[in-house]
Amino acid sequence: MHVLSCFVQMWEDIGAAGLTERFEMERLTALLQELVAKNITQDLSAWENGYVCKPSQFFNKKDSAFYEKNQEMVQRECEFIGKAQMPDGGYAVNWNWDDYPEAWAVSKNWWRAEITVNNMIFLKNMS
Secondary structure (H helix, E strand, O other), X not given: OHHHHHHHHHHHHHHHOOOHHHOOHHHHHHHHHHHHHHHOOOOOOHHHHOOOXXXXXXXXXXXXXXXXXXXXXXXXXXXXXXXXXXXXOOOOOOOOOOOOHHHHHHHHHHHHHHHHHHHHHHHHHHO
């Protein structure tokens, strides 16, 4: 999922840079749409405790080329985000770095902040 998200970012950057005529964008778009849909974890129960792939891994706007084919999963992610929010407004980190406990003690707070901000942006843009 991480490599694929880099390709999605590259696809967006190509468009933003006005370089679409230098690439086979239709073919690239179709391939990325297929791969994004295949990589989103369909087992919603895994979302709670697993390091899984959700739509927000690839896009966070309704005008994304990846939104339409994943609209149902976007709705499910929005519901999941709503249910997972903690009383303080943040979100739990559902993984850890077992081999690096001291680094994880610091990094966990940074990851929690990033997850919270990304979830809020996703919800705002998908409403």
